[in-house]
Amino acid sequence: MRRQHGIRGAASVLVVGVEPRGMGLIRECLGAEAVLPTHVTPYEDAAAIVQKSRPNVVIVGFDADPEQAVRLGPALLAESKSVHLVAMSEQTDPERIRAAMRAGYREYVVLPDDADLLRKAVHEGAYGSDEEEPQGEVIALVGSKGGVGVTTLAVHLAAELSPVHRVCVVDMDFSMGDVAAFLDLQPTRSIYDLLHEVHRLDRRMLAGSVLVHPSKVHVLPQPTELMDLEEIRGDDILRILNAAADAYQYVLVDCGGRIDETTLTTTTVADRVFLVCRPTVVAVKNAWRRLQLMERVGIEKDAIRLIVNRWTRESELSIKDIETHLDVPVAATIADDPASCDKAVNMGRLLREVNRRSPALRDIGAAVDLITTGAERIESESDGHKPFWSLFR
Template sequence: MRQAGSTSNVASVVVIGVDPRAMGQIRETLGTEAALPGQSTKYEDALGVIRKLRPDVVIAGFDQDFEEAIRLAPQIVAENGRTRLVALAAHANPDHIRAAMRAGYREFVVLPDDAELLRQAVHEAIYQEGGDEDHGEVVTIWGSKGGAGSTFLAVNLAAELSPVHRVCVVDLDFSMGDVAAFLDIQPTQSMSDLLRNLHKIDERMLAGYVIVHPSKVHALAQPTDLEQREEVKGDTVMRILTTVARSYQYCIVDCGSRLDEASLTAATVADRILLVSSPDVPGIKNTWRRLQLLERLGIERNRIHVVINRWDRKDAAFTLADVESNIQRKVDATVSFDRAAARSVNEGKLLRDVDKKCPAARDIESLVGLVTDGEIAVEKRTAGPMGWFSRFSGG
């Protein structure tokens, strides 16, 4: 049941670090829907004011002092997890959006374009079902190169979770997206419809855009005819994933292998990232490069899991120990090379419906442990030589 988070129907708002013009825009946008302060609070006074007023919403300006706005967020969240943080900026700078998400901001708005979003954020702040702890887990699956198996793993992992959890696969591969094809469903509604209505999306509307597979896996799919679209921006992706995570216990994001704004944002907001690699030199090399990139973006190592797909121990050119010494971290899981995988894809079936006892199906079953904090099985390692790393690292 939905509970009111505030004693009144008007959200109390504290505004930090914005100039009078932006303050005017906020006032114009929120009208009587929020109890607004007369003026903006300075960054240095923010914590004291927030402690005193315990507002439903804090709107922090990013243009005057971006670093201060970032520094304040975790402190505000630590003091009162219910306070909804909204970042306000004059431009949607992708680096700032990612930094905002990492710091704990729930929305990133540029006025007047995002007026509806700001109103909605304020409205939801007083009718929320509790805090962030009610959000589902976002698991981002990212291939280190094309064809690594991200869609195959996203769909089949979701199917493993679906008997006990509400799960939605989000197809964020805007250039190739084939989640619907893997599930053998012609999408009558899709990500395109959602993007057109994103300014007013809520959990109820989201249900109208997802397709439902008999396995109970839901999917926010790309349309059959991919449209020519400009790169989808970080704040858009953030909004999509936040909405899905509010409705589902698991949001499995198929990012494909592209290094674009959508995948970087999904990696930033994810609770876990499964970095999927093929067991070959280009795949491992790119895994190493992606790991470096994720580190540069400030994404904690313990959120990242390396999965080697199509692993064939008997035929592998190198051992897992080789791979680990080359990527300088452990391999968290392997999924066996399995002809049933290709068959399942070609037939538009889940792997377990083709052969539920095949090696890859068993491996995907144990991947569930990785995303639900259980133990997982990785094939026993044997030490081996490492010669080929020097080919790509120069080391």
């Protein structure tokens, strides 16, 4: 979160080429200290996942295929210089240890004997030697108007991040929040309860109010019934965001399509603001108004990423039209994919559960780079082609 500092949540760890028994030992050892993946990644998929998800630490099994594990070292470091590589084996073999070190591994652990060493390596991988770490990043998602796809994007960006990162979607759409419904989750407590006890809000209380989806996306929901909330105060919203940024690496805030105190507070403190619009005249006009307002309240332009949702080549406006109109670059386009999106919403499922080949899902997967690498622009492959506007640049 901008201009704020605190303690970051758990480390994100990727586990590669480890046998099931080894995975059990890792779980026992790291327990609550790290965000562990549900599955072991095969050697051949590791580089792509590191590039996309930027874990703090990668634990690579050296027993199944030592040669491949050694080759993987430089390949993973080429994708992410800052990643900490840990070799894991059932045997202490000096030659293998040296090969691992040469390949860029920082530690070579044999579990359970080296449990402390593994914990330390993971801790250092996540925090370096600094005690004080910056908070997690807050991404505000704002619609140019209602119904443009803010909740769809918040939920699915989070689901793309959650295998490796601790991520929470905070539903700040007080008019009609529906994040929980998108994921078929039934709130028992909600953001409403936190607002009433905000003075004693801490990570534990936050943890007691979030819902956890099987994808490991955490959700701080709106209540199911419309609540008669008195005026919502900006500083209360700030406290909630602070607590969330202390606990998670990424906090995706669904601000809906309205500009109110909540949205203004969130966008002001967010590290990045994703302004979502559709490629229609009305939506772009509204996006222009939103941009004007954001400028007035002092939100830096370079923190804003414009995302065009429901993009097709036949859209009312071209990308060039939109950019000329708004004088900001289009950071990403998400393909129009009503068949998959509507099915997912109606079933309370993720896009990847209803259609793994969904074009919208593919584009959302690419747009994750706007979060993890801070990219300013994603080359879309909507409709399976290079974007035509790239020809003009």
